[in-house]
Amino acid sequence: MKKNFKKYLALCTLILVTILACQKEEQIPQDAVTATTTQKAENADSERIERALREYKGREVEGNFIGRVIDEDNQPIIGATVTLGGQQEVTDANGIVSFINVIVNQNFAYAQASAQGYSNGSRVMVPTGSNSFTIKLFSLGNAQVITSDGGEISINSEEIGETYIRFNGGFMDENGNPYNGNVYVTANYLDPLSEDTANTMPGELYGIDANYQEVALGSYGMISVEMRGSAGEKLQITNPAQIEIPIHPSQMGAAPGSIPTWSFDENSGVWVEEGVAINNGTHFVAQVTHFSFWNCDAPFPVVNFDATVVQSGTTTPLSGMTVTISYSTFSRSAVTNASGVVSGKIPSGQVLTITVTDPCGTVVSTGTYGPYTGATSLTLPATLSTVPVNVSGTVVNCSGALVTNGYVIYKDTGGQTLGFATVTTGTHSYTAVACSIPITIVMDGLDNATGQTIVTTAAIANPTATANLVACGGTPTEFIRFSVNAGPLQYNIINPGGGVQTPSFINLGAQSPTSGTYIFGNTITPGTYPFDTNMAGPPALAMEVLGDVNGIDPVATVGIPGAIQFTILNVGGVGAFMEIEFTGNYIDRFGTTRTITGEAYIIRDY
Structure with missing residues (x-):
């Protein structure tokens, strides 16, 4: 079990968003779709995808980024782990992380976020002078239950229609072992024309097609599906499943008879073409061989794009403005950052309608632009009803x-x-x-x-x-401090917090300016305990994140010679201190064995 911090320190940073950013009907013959899907999935070459991305990503550059992780109610998620360019940070009390001097690619920066109780999320950016991002995660708390023999679930998309997912039975865990029992399915539909989809979908509307070419994507709708077993373990399907994604009423007239399907690859950060969905009149219907995010998309040639919104007649940048780009029957939206900038990847060869809306809901700029065949930077003057x-x-x-x-x-x-x-x-x-x-x-x-x-x-x-x-608002008296390989003490003193959850799960942590340390365990009894991430086993503690520049690989650390041991000295009541010492060996994020000695001194919040 991971931490669930309730202490709120008034620190923050970040900025809003970043990137510009298929009712039950007749079933199509399964063989018609399965043959195409399976062939393309089997022929997808991960090495060729990576080679293609290396060509398109551009050279390495250094940059600063600031990001925010929020839930479906737009509330900050505290303690989410965010990785970008080889660095790992943890969100603070406002769901915020910052990355300083991180190495990314000129045309591709990929941020990934994860948090206990939520599905994973991510964002792909084209770096600019001022980089920010928002990632919205789906809660796993509203799962629908089927059995491992199969079943059907649906998602009510209000005015758009129902999404259906039909499972044919057959599940396995992450190690490939067969799973039998209840399956808890968390599924969400993403409206292709909603401004909020830019924050909720993974990556960017950017993919690699079956010919390993980069493409911009125009979405007809997407779904996320995550399956868990009775013990919370992640599951995958072993038999193809059928998805039916409703066609948005505004796109119905232009929807083709068939459309490529794309799954999101978390390792590379792009959508990968894997099959074909058939238009049955109201839904796009496809067979899929695995689950993550699935998207029904029309592919377009791609160009890099950025735009700066300024007050008309001046060079004053305007933040918090919603920029919507529409083409054909597709649209995508993003909010300008502190420098008035939005950036990302857009289709080339398309006439674009770009609309700018202020925070009050007033359209302050609209125009027709393009088509573009190369990287493009625009300045969008906005006529305001009030002065900035x-x-x-x-x-x-x-x-x-x-x-x-x-x-x-x-x-x-x-x-x-x-x-x-x-x-x-x-x-x-x-x-x-x-x-x-x-x-x-x-x-x-x-x-x-x-x-x-x-x-x-x-x-x-x-x-x-x-x-x-x-x-100069004060430094907390709580801290986690440690020394790695007998080096100088490192302090994590920002946003300290923690507590005990029923029956006896302990969670505590604190941040540094660039990272943080989080300790969790399944006992609160004073004594010495081994490092083990399996909270269903004997009493143990572990570090999910370590605030050293090289971090920690908690899974690799389990069972190594001389692995970290934790000594619980005291766990007081709410408002009293929790005291833990730790010492021993661990494996960092790069596979190197290191030694650590330290202590945690954190006030119990719950």
Whole structure:
């Protein structure tokens, strides 16, 4: 069992989104679809896919990224693990992570997120000068139950129609062992024309076709399917299943008789063409041989794209603006970041209608653009009904020195997040559209270098305001500290928290400016225990994440000679301290054996 932190520290950062971002009917003959699906799945060559991506990704570059992980209700997910460019970070109390000087590719940056109780999510970006992303994860808490003999589930898509998934029986666990018993299926339909799909779908509408060529995708609808066994283990199907994805009413007239199907490959971060779906009049129907995300898409040649939204007649960038690109019967949307930018991959050779909408729901720019045959950068002037608001100023630490590694979060008086800004030169600035002025903007944040929070400050913008901020809000007395290979002590002191869940599962952790350490176990009794990730076995503890630059591979660490041992010294009641010491060997994320000694001193929250 993993941690479930309830302590809320007022730190944050991030910015909104990033990238631009099949009722039951007659069943088609299964052989007609199965033959095509199986052939393409078997012929898909992972090495050729990787070779193709190496060509399209471009050279390696260094960049900074800030991201947010949220649930289906747009609430932050605390303690989610996010990887990007070989670095691994953990989300804070606001669901936020930041990556500094991370190595990605010029045309391809791939962020992956996972959290206990949620399906995995990801985002693909074309890096720009200011990089941000949002990943929305689906909860596993609303599963439908079938047996391993098979069954049918449905998803109600309201005005669009029902999605159906028909299982023919036959399941296996992650190790390939046959599974018998109840199967808990979590399935979700993603509306191809919804603005929110840009955050919820994995990767980007970007794939590798059956000829190993890169393509942009126009979606007719997608589904996510995750299956778990009675003990929570992940399952896969061993016999083909049938999916029926409803055709959106707005796309019905243009929907072809058949359409390629694509599955999302988590390893490469792209959609891979695997078969064909048949249009039966209301649904696209296909046979699939495995489950993850499936998408019914029309492929197009692809170009890299970015656009900056500015106030008309000026160069002032506008954040928080929704940019919608429409072509044929398809559309995709994203929200501008702190630099007013959206970026991603779009179809080449298509006439595009681009619409910009402000946070108040007013269309402030619309026009026809393209077609484009190469990488394209646009400036989109927006005519506003009110002047933009701006708040800016300095950010200093407790000694009065300029903060060079931090961030500021901007909120309204009701606590709604308006935007974020990174701090690298001791200054901050936020420009956006307000539905009316004056407006009160509340700011807080963090100095990553010291772990000190920014003292909460409010400013009234009419339309501008100066807010000089101080990152001296105090350092928590709680910490996790450790030494790797007898090196200097490393402290994780940001967003500490933890507690005990029934019957005796312990969870605790804290973050550093770049990562975090999280410890979990199935006992709270004082004593010494081995490192083991199997919480269904004898008493044990483990680290899911380690705040060292090289991280930890918890699965590889289990059972190695001299593996980490944990000593529980004390687990007090709520409001008292939980004290754990740990020492021994572990395997890092790169396969190297290292030695660690440390301790955790965290107040129990629940």
